Amino acid sequence: MANRSQVVAIAPPTRASSVTGSFHSLVALLVTILVISAVCLSRDQPGLGSPTPTVPNRQCDLFSGRWVYDDVLYPLYREKQCSYMSEEIACEAHGRKDLKYQKWRWQPHGCNLPRFDATALLEKLRNKRLVYVGDSLNRGQWHSLVCMVEPAIPPSLKSMSDHNASLRIFRAHEYNATIEFYWAPMLVESNGDDPKNHSIYHRIVRVQAIENHAKHWHDADFLIFNTYLWWRLPEMELLWGSFGSPNAMHKVVKMPLAYEMALNTWSDWLEMHVNRSKTLLFFVSMSPSHENARDWGGIPGGSCYGETEPIMREGYWGTGSVLAMMRVVERVIKKLKKRGVTIHLLNITQLSEYRKEAHPTIHRKYWHPLTKEQLANPISYADCFHWCLPGLPDPKLAVVQQCLGVLRKSGSKFSEETRLRNNQRDFVGTGKFSGTARGSCWNLTVNVGLVAQLDGSFVTMTHQSGWSCWTVVMEVVTFSNEVSKFAW
Numbered sequence: 001m002a003n004r005s006q007v008v009a010i011a012p013p014t015r016a017s018s019v020t021g022s023f024h025s026l027v028a029l030l031v032t033i034l035v036i037s038a039v040c041l042s043r044d045q046p047g048l049g050s051p052t053p054t055v056p057n058r059q060c061d062l063f064s065g066r067w068v069y070d071d072v073l074y075p076l077y078r079e080k081q082c083s084y085m086s087e088e089i090a091c092e093a094h095g096r097k098d099l100k101y102q103k104w105r106w107q108p109h110g111c112n113l114p115r116f117d118a119t120a121l122l123e124k125l126r127n128k129r130l131v132y133v134g135d136s137l138n139r140g141q142w143h144s145l146v147c148m149v150e151p152a153i154p155p156s157l158k159s160m161s162d163h164n165a166s167l168r169i170f171r172a173h174e175y176n177a178t179i180e181f182y183w184a185p186m187l188v189e190s191n192g193d194d195p196k197n198h199s200i201y202h203r204i205v206r207v208q209a210i211e212n213h214a215k216h217w218h219d220a221d222f223l224i225f226n227t228y229l230w231w232r233l234p235e236m237e238l239l240w241g242s243f244g245s246p247n248a249m250h251k252v253v254k255m256p257l258a259y260e261m262a263l264n265t266w267s268d269w270l271e272m273h274v275n276r277s278k279t280l281l282f283f284v285s286m287s288p289s290h291e292n293a294r295d296w297g298g299i300p301g302g303s304c305y306g307e308t309e310p311i312m313r314e315g316y317w318g319t320g321s322v323l324a325m326m327r328v329v330e331r332v333i334k335k336l337k338k339r340g341v342t343i344h345l346l347n348i349t350q351l352s353e354y355r356k357e358a359h360p361t362i363h364r365k366y367w368h369p370l371t372k373e374q375l376a377n378p379i380s381y382a383d384c385f386h387w388c389l390p391g392l393p394d395p396k397l398a399v400v401q402q403c404l405g406v407l408r409k410s411g412s413k414f415s416e417e418t419r420l421r422n423n424q425r426d427f428v429g430t431g432k433f434s435g436t437a438r439g440s441c442w443n444l445t446v447n448v449g450l451v452a453q454l455d456g457s458f459v460t461m462t463h464q465s466g467w468s469c470w471t472v473v474m475e476v477v478t479f480s481n482e483v484s485k486f487a488w
Helices: 016-036 118-124 136-152 257-273 323-338 349-353 372-376 393-406
Strands: 065-069 104-108 129-134 158-162 167-172 177-183 204-206 222-225 235-240 249-254 280-284 343-346 442-446 450-454 459-463 475-479 484-487
Touching: 104 393, 118 136, 118 393, 129 136, 136 167, 136 177, 136 222, 136 280, 136 393, 235 257, 249 257, 257 323, 323 343, 343 393
Parallel strands: 129 177, 129 222, 204 235, 222 280, 280 343
Antiparallel strands: 065 104, 158 167, 167 177, 235 249, 442 450, 450 459, 475 484
C-alpha cells in the first residue's frame, strides 16, 4: 500500500462579511443533500429512466467522472499481501506483466472522492453484517473489500470460513462484524446454484423460488445484490415446481421478460421479509464486458485481450451493456419503492465501461484444461467479463463507502453522533450531526423539517417532524467567498 496520504486543500475560513452572500447557496445545497440522503444514485444514461429523483447538476455525482492515472496512491494493496486473494482474478500471479491497470483512480466530476478508509468502514460495520449476494462479479467485489480491510486487522482478530459451499464469511472479530458473500448468480434458484460446478450453458431457473437462498441473508444489516451476466442469453428455460419432479412445468421465455420475472420474485420477497428499520438494500448495476474491440475502434475480431489503456472517450457505451435489462431493473426498483421498500442503485456501469484493459484475459486460473486450439488463439478464451485484483473493483469501494455513509438507517430514535475525522470525512450521525466546518457564524433553517446551525466550529443538525429517519452525511470540503460546498 502506498504510504503517501492524499492532500485535500481547504480554503481559508471566510470572513463574516462573506457569510450573507453565500447563504442562499448553502441553503440550496443543504436541500439537495436532504434529497439525496435517501438515495445514492448515479446520473442516468441518456434515454434511461431514473428509479429515484435525479441529482441536480450542482451536486456531485459520484458515478460520473473519469479515470486518472495515479502511481503514488495506487494500488491500494499488493496482490501478494492479500491473504484471501482469489486465483480467478489474481492476474499478476498468473503472468500479467503490465500492471498499469492497478494504478487508476476514479475522479468524479466536481468533487474529490475520499480515499478508502478501512478503519472507518469497519467502524460503520461494528456489530453488523454486510452480505454480497449474486454472481462471480459480486464475489470479485467482495474479495476486493476483504483485501482492502484485512490489513487493518491483526492476524489473530480475523478469519475466513465457509458456512456452506455457497456462503463465505470474513470475520473482523474485534468489531464483531462480518463481510460475506452468498452465491446466487440469478438471485432466484437455478441449476447453476452449485458454487463450484456451474459451467452449464443450458440454464434452468425456478423463477418463483428464492427462499432457499434468502434464508442465508435475511437478517443482514447491509445487502448488496447483483445479477446480470448469467441472464445474457436470448431466452431462458423457466421451471415451476421442483427439479426432477414429474409434475413440474417448463416454459422457454425470451429476454428480458424472464429476467423481470425473476426480479419480481426477488422484490416480492424483500417487501414481505426485509426489516425496513434495520436493513439497507443496494443493487449493483450491470458490469460491462469488453468482447468486441470494434466498440472502441479496435481491431475487428479483437477483444480486451492485449489492451493496456482505458477508454478515455467520455460517455463511451459498448455492446457489453444491455440497456433493455437495465430498464427492467429500474422498473422493478420503482415499483418496489411505491410499496415502501427502497433499493439504492449503485450505478457502476459507466465507470466500468471505460476499463477495457482491466480484465484478466488469459491471466487467471482456469478450472478446465485448455485445448490446443484455444492455446493457439488466446482471444478465444480470454476472460473479458471479470476484473483483475488489485484493479477496477478497488476504487469502486470508495464510492460504496460513501454510499454506506450517506445512507445509514437507524430506526425512529435520533441519538447517534459522530465527529468528523481529520476535519474532512466520516461525518455521520442520526438526527444530530457534528463536524469541524472551519467557517464563519451561520444560523439558518432549511424548510424541510431540519434545522441546521453552523457556529464557527461545528455543524449541528437537529431532527424535527416531517422528515424520515435516514442519516444525512456531509463532508465539508471548502468554505470560500463564492460558495459553501458540501460534498456527500
